[in-house]
Amino acid sequence: MNLKKVLTRDSVRIGLSGTSKNEIIKEMVGLIVKNGSGLDERSLLKAVLDREAQMSTGMKNGIAIPHGKTDDVSELHAVIAVSAEPVDFECLDKQPARIFVMTISPASHTGPHLQFLAEVSGLLTRDDLRKKILAATDEDELLNIFFQGQS
């Protein structure tokens, strides 16, 4: 999957201010609602929190991938963000997280969502890219790390 088709300057963000799992998720859902049109913030938030209740999406290496499925959206929505401070996200390695990838996809059409996550996870397993992501000083730089990493 070509990340350029999903990510724009508006769908990446550095310096999230949240200090808890819930705050981070709310901030990111807010971004998705702002970037989209006619999206219902409450239903998106519920989809993500429902999924989070089944099993935390905190992975390893300071990465979390909160996501949800709801038929209130008709296509894949995604944001990638870095928080100012490490946040406890109930990660697999018990370490706090700073890199967050959120996707919200239609319940009946999950292909793009899984492909996007697979693609991003491929990039995030690289130590050099994670370091660059955490060091990024503005959104353009962050976006370019993903685009260049993929090519």
Place this chain on the structure above:
Amino acid sequence: MHEGASLIHMMTVLVLQLAVIILVAKSFGFITTRYLKQSSVLGELIAGMVIGPFALGSIPLAFLGGVPLFSISIVTDLPVSPELYGFATVASIVLLFFSGLETDLKTFLRFAGTGSIVGLGGVIATFFLGAGSAVFFIPQVNSIMNPTALFMGIVATATSVGITARILSERRKLSSPEGVTILSAAVLDDVLGIVLLAVVVGLVRSSGGTDSDVDWGLIGRIALKAFGFWIGSTVIGIILAPRITKGLKGLKDMGTLSMITFGLALMLAGLSELAGLAMIIGAYVMGLALSGTDVAEDIRHQLDGLYNFIVPVFFCVMGMLVDFSVLPKVLVYGLVYTFLGILGKIVGCGIPALTMGFNARGAFRISAGMLPRGEVTLIMAGLGLSSGVLDPGLFGVAVMSMFISSLISPPTLVKAFKGGSGFKKSLVTKKSEDLRTISFDMPSISLADFVMTRLLAAFRQADFFPRRIGHGNLVYAVQKDAVQITLLRDGTTITANVPPDQEAFVRLLLTEEILSLKELFRSVEKVAGSDAMERDMLGGLF
């Protein structure tokens, strides 16, 4: 004899024949799969030979008034009665309907590249070797345009990939580049074989089965008509099939829906016969048209009972048609024909594979995968015998080649897939064939089955096309563009074989699916936790 009594007698004999056929064919089929590890088809075929009119079947039976159970029909010249042959005809329609249903045309078209060139090479080489051998060995045949030569040509082309799929999936090689190439080559092999059959049947009918001068204009017209009917009905079918099944889904009864689609297959089979083509062409086209719909898998499932009943009858009847007395005379030709069929596949599929990045080992693997023959070979040969184009000796030759190829291909295939990469050195790094295996256990087979169904649905939602490979295998090729994943259930274990670049994707998909299953199980626990339901169920019984 009174006419009513005679009809009753005929039906009594038919019922007894079917009884003996089913009992013996099923037992032989069981023995060949369980103890000899061969395809049940071979067992059913042998069953037919053993109980047929040229062996045990010819023994006069006292309770039938001193006549044998299986006698050579005076009406049709065939060694079986017209009633029994009718069952075999319906069975051939069932087989080709299934064969069409199992094809995923969309995936094939997207993924055709290497596969179709390999398939095409195999068909061309075997056709000309088969037809050419007839000219060389049969005195009355002087050109490859002779109907007999044409039939020996098309009989040589058919590949039955079911055996290959089973063996490769057992060895976790189905998603290897060789495995994927074999599967898509087999689709082209099927389609091309069917179109060729349409052309040849048309030619035979118009020339009256004689070796007349070659009229290329006529051949062109017939080929055009045959191809036109095939492509026309396929396209119409593919456009109409989703609408028909959508309408039929309103019935809310998959059993009725499936039988109606089978009725349509019979209809199209009859119509294609009337159009001067063979019946199995219509059956295949109907299956092909439905293969792209979301109910294809359900139709197969619903018609399983019919398949299990009638298909062994078909193979058994084909075995009965083998006249042993003529076999010694055609033994040499039979061996040569078998050898040429194998050579044709090895050269015809191997050379294109060599030009597409495979090395000699890879090319041989692909060729070996294309060797098994099965139902289509027999259907084509049976058609030749019943229309008089093939004599009993040549029918025996066709059965012999099917038999030998099917026996030698499994060990050949197993051997071929040992050792290193099948790719040329320069390409090894580019296309790694090193597959990742993800597998997990379920507590019971029925739960594993349920989870398997859910996983297939999840793959479908992720834009993949799952397609079950072969009949009776629990192996699915899950394809999307150039990506193929194999999903199989062996006992309680579910395994996915995945190319490395798809591993992340599949792991994510499996995780999400397992989570939603757990959610489901929690809701089941709520039901299981209280005994209110079964108390209600028992009501006031005690």
